Amino acid sequence: MLFPEYSRSVLTELAAVMSRVSSREIVDLANAICSARRIVVIGVGREGLAARGLTMRLAHIGLDSHWIWDDTTPALGADDLLIAVSGSGEIGHIDYVIARAQEIGASIAVVTSNPEGRSAKRATHVLTIPAAAFLSTGDMVESIQPMGSLFEQSVWIAFDCLILDLEQRKDLDHEDLVGRHRNLE
Numbered sequence: 702m703l704f705p706e707y708s709r710s711v712l713t714e715l716a717a718v719m720s721r722v723s724s725r726e727i728v729d730l731a732n733a734i735c736s737a738r739r740i741v742v743i744g745v746g747r748e749g750l751a752a753r754g755l756t757m758r759l760a761h762i763g764l765d766s767h768w769i770w771d772d773t774t775p776a777l778g779a780d781d782l783l784i785a786v787s788g789s790g791e792i793g794h795i796d797y798v799i800a801r802a803q804e805i806g807a808s809i810a811v812v813t814s815n816p817e818g819r820s821a822k823r824a825t826h827v828l829t830i831p832a833a834a835f836l837s838t839g840d841m842v843e844s845i846q847p848m849g850s851l852f853e854q855s856v857w858i859a860f861d862c863l864i865l866d867l868e869q870r871k872d873l874d875h876e877d878l879v880g881r882h883r884n885l886e
């Protein structure tokens with residue numbers, strides 16, 4: 702198969718996933734984000750890159766958001782939200798962080814392909830991205846791509862659409878975000 706066929710297949714897979722993402726779950730996550738005092742985001746691997754991209758965009762729209770592994774990330778509190786990206790919903794150290802956030806009393810949002818996994822069962826909010834994810838099983842769109850590529854791409858797109866919704870809720874335009882972008886480049 703050549704690049705044109707691969708790209709058509711991948712775009713078809715992405716469209717199939719996006720058509721199955723629940724608008725209700727997106728709205729629920731957007732509401733949780735808007736009501737949080739502070740947002741801390743966690744993910745690992747390529748899923749983590751999408752999660753880190755969300756953290757950056759949340760800061761660009763003016764929210765107090767932090768990437769969990771940064772040394773400057775503040776303490777999580779009861780008025781805060783932890784957003785965990787876990788394709789399989791069964792990643793041990795993410796489950797540990799979720800358990801700690803529960804003990805603190807923070808709200809927990811889990812973005813996963815496996816709404817029946819350990820992580821989702823502990824969550825206050827679940828966003829199901831029904832895409833093939835590494836080591837995940839269940840009702841999801843299968844992929845010609847390796848491991849969790851389809852899930853990772855789908856998470857990134859879902860997060861970018863979520864940011865568009867948050868921009869609208871906060872009555873912002875893209876230029877408002879530019880003003881909060883790092884200016885030391």
